[in-house]
Amino acid sequence: MPVVKSRPVWGRLAPSPFARRHLVFCEVAGLGAVERAFAGTDSIRQRTSLNLIVPPDFAPARSERLDALGFEAVHEFPSVETVLVRLRVSLSQAAMGTLLYLAGGEAFLDQATCLAEACGVAGDGVQTEHCGSTGRRVQCVHCKGMMADVTMSPVVCDHCGLHLTVRDHYSRRLGAFQGVCADAEAPGVLPEPTRIDA
Amino acid sequence: MTIPFKTETFRDDFTFSNSEAAIRRFPFPFDRDAYMYAVNIEQHMPGPAKSATEFPIDIDEHYVAEMADRDLVLKADPLRCQSLPHMMTAEWDLLELLMTSMARDYPEHFSLERSGREWHWINRPLGIDQRFTFEDPATLPLSPMEYITRQCQGDFCLLDQRDDNLWMDAGIVTTQADWSLDFDLGMNFIEWHGPVPLAHEIGVFERALKFLLNLQQGRPVRRLNWTMTINPRLDTSPENYHRWGIDRTTVTPDNVGDKVHLRVELQALWRLPRSNAIVFSIRCYLIKMRELVTQPKWARRLHRVLRDLPGELADYKGLTNYRETTVAWLSKYDDGAPTSPGFHPD
Numbered sequence: 001m002p003v004v005k006s007r008p009v010w011g012r013l014a015p016s017p018f019a020r021r022h023l024v025f026c027e028v029a030g031l032g033a034v035e036r037a038f039a040g041t042d043s044i045r046q047r048t049s050l051n052l053i054v055p056p057d058f059a060p061a062r063s064e065r066l067d068a069l070g071f072e073a074v075h076e077f078p079s080v081e082t083v084l085v086r087l088r089v090s091l092s093q094a095a096m097g098t099l100l101y102l103a104g105g106e107a108f109l110d111q112a113t114c115l116a117e118a119c120g121v122a123g124d125g126v127q128t129e130h131c132g133s134t135g136r137r138v139q140c141v142h143c144k145g146m147m148a149d150v151t152m153s154p155v156v157c158d159h160c161g162l163h164l165t166v167r168d169h170y171s172r173r174l175g176a177f178q179g180v181c182a183d184a185e186a187p188g189v190l191p192e193p194t195r196i197d198a
Numbered sequence: 199m200t201i202p203f204k205t206e207t208f209r210d211d212f213t214f215s216n217s218e219a220a221i222r223r224f225p226f227p228f229d230r231d232a233y234m235y236a237v238n239i240e241q242h243m244p245g246p247a248k249s250a251t252e253f254p255i256d257i258d259e260h261y262v263a264e265m266a267d268r269d270l271v272l273k274a275d276p277l278r279c280q281s282l283p284h285m286m287t288a289e290w291d292l293l294e295l296l297m298t299s300m301a302r303d304y305p306e307h308f309s310l311e312r313s314g315r316e317w318h319w320i321n322r323p324l325g326i327d328q329r330f331t332f333e334d335p336a337t338l339p340l341s342p343m344e345y346i347t348r349q350c351q352g353d354f355c356l357l358d359q360r361d362d363n364l365w366m367d368a369g370i371v372t373t374q375a376d377w378s379l380d381f382d383l384g385m386n387f388i389e390w391h392g393p394v395p396l397a398h399e400i401g402v403f404e405r406a407l408k409f410l411l412n413l414q415q416g417r418p419v420r421r422l423n424w425t426m427t428i429n430p431r432l433d434t435s436p437e438n439y440h441r442w443g444i445d446r447t448t449v450t451p452d453n454v455g456d457k458v459h460l461r462v463e464l465q466a467l468w469r470l471p472r473s474n475a476i477v478f479s480i481r482c483y484l485i486k487m488r489e490l491v492t493q494p495k496w497a498r499r500l501h502r503v504l505r506d507l508p509g510e511l512a513d514y515k516g517l518t519n520y521r522e523t524t525v526a527w528l529s530k531y532d533d534g535a536p537t538s539p540g541f542h543p544d
């Protein structure tokens with residue numbers, strides 16, 4: 001696959017001992033990265049709060065694993081949408097010296113970094129690590145609807161029903177790749193489906 | 199000299215056409231019989247009388263009809279005109295550049311009287327008479343950028359300069375060759391050029407960016423870009439591609455002359471005085487194959503350029519479906535004679 005020049009490069013979480021507070025937002029897939037990054041840093045863990053997106057089937061194994069983190073606080077959220085509401089509030093109230101950590105699939109990182117940037121948190125103020133699903137978040141250029149976690153191209157738009165080719169073109173402001181009608185020049189004739197999450 | 203403005207359309211019944219005078223002044227983009235991407239930037243100096251570059255801002259016979267088409271596009275999709283909050287000073291810079299140029303170069307159509315911050319703008323072709331206070335947005339019916347670019351041919355992007363890059367932080371884009379302002383807003387020079395094939399690899403964008411970062415006030419530059427469009431449609435946006443893409447399948451040997459258009463963008467860049475932003479204008483010119491072949495040199499040359507165009511460029515420009523039919527049609531106008539160097543018809 002060609003290099004996407006507009007695509008962000010994700011990093012690796014490495015908590016900074018100099019930050020006064022640590023705000024972690026992650027998907028379950030990112031929990032392993034959080035455990036690794038925050039292992040053995042008691043003084044940091046006591047100043048860290050975790051905001052975790054917990055799907056219904058995560059319940060059984062949950063509590064020991066979260067308790068073992070030894071964080072100051074752990075908050076659980078049922079969906080990306082709800083955690084983003086919390087992220088917006090947290091950033092608007094964050095004191096100087098707060099560091100933001102994001103871990104999860106690209107679709108989640110897209111939305112969270114996009115929101116953080118809109119709140120003025122970027123550069124050294126935010127660390128990211130890409131884990132789990134490598135699906136892309138895609139915006140339909142025709143109806144402007146967003147889709148999370150797209151793994152194949154073409155894909156049917158959830159919102160307007162057009163078949164979309166996912167282009168290798170990414171907007172950080174929107175946190176999404178561009179989806180463009182796949183069969184405009186030959187209605188009904190679709191290109192061979194290809195994986196875009198490799 | 200007054201320009202005879204035409205009544206014509208760029209959609210539905212597509213009544214657009216060029217007068218003989220408009221054909222002669224068409225900014226033909228090929229100075230040789232082959233085409234490849236290059237850093238083709240030159241000073242935006244006044245060209246010969248009546249040419250498309252005689253004045254910094256070119257107003258022609260299509261002005262009134264193009265402004266009506268822009269209004270239709272914006273009514274259907276207001277996201278074609280957007281500006282991030284820090285671009286207000288650049289918007290006023292742009293309004294000043296356009297009003298002063300248009301009033302100076304086309305005094306029979308536009309006039310601008312300035313007394314300190316109190317400005318009086320008259321646009322006769324569009325029937326507008328507006329008094330306002332410069333840099334007071336409350337005294338205009340629209341934001342300064344939207345107000346003036348609804349009265350000026352061409353798309354416009356305002357580029358903020360920071361971190362050794364240019365950022366597309368404002369613009370009005372209704373006559374684009376298949377790219378989306380809404381998607382590209384907030385991107386930098388390298389990011390928004392991401393989809394262009396080959397040019398990154400040969401260093402075109404790196405060198406062009408370096409040049410533009412040093413652009414000086416009062417020394418605007420320009421370049422030509424080109425593609426092809428089926429039917430004289432100004433609004434070939436990705437947003438509407440599911441509606442107009444099918445046009446590319448309607449070309450037959452019998453209708454090439456009327457359906458296939460060469461689409462040339464005269465792009466100019468100015469450094470702006472207050473904001474230090476850059477304005478990038480993209481002025482679109484369309485010409486039908488039937489009109490183009492009235493100039494034998496252009497017919498021969500376009501035939502050769504199109505025939506030999508690298509496949510990646512043809513695909514990127516969306517020519518693939520009708521290239522062969524068009525090349526075959528143009529070949530009737532190419533007797534193999536040598537062409538003279540330079541853009542101008544013989």
Ligand code: HEM
Pocket residue numbers: 235236237238239355357364366375376377378382390391392393394397402403406407410421423424425478514515
């Ligand atoms: C700074 C102002 C400029 C802006 C806002 C701009 C914007 C754009 C955009 C939006 C595209 C379409 C990309 C897509 O497919 O999505 C494009 C294409 C392109 N740009 Fe620029 N551009 C600028 C300056 C330049 C300069 C100075 C060069 C000089 C080499 C250049 C060379 C190109 C080329 C070669 C293409 C491909 C065009 C084609 O094959 O049809 N651009 N530009």
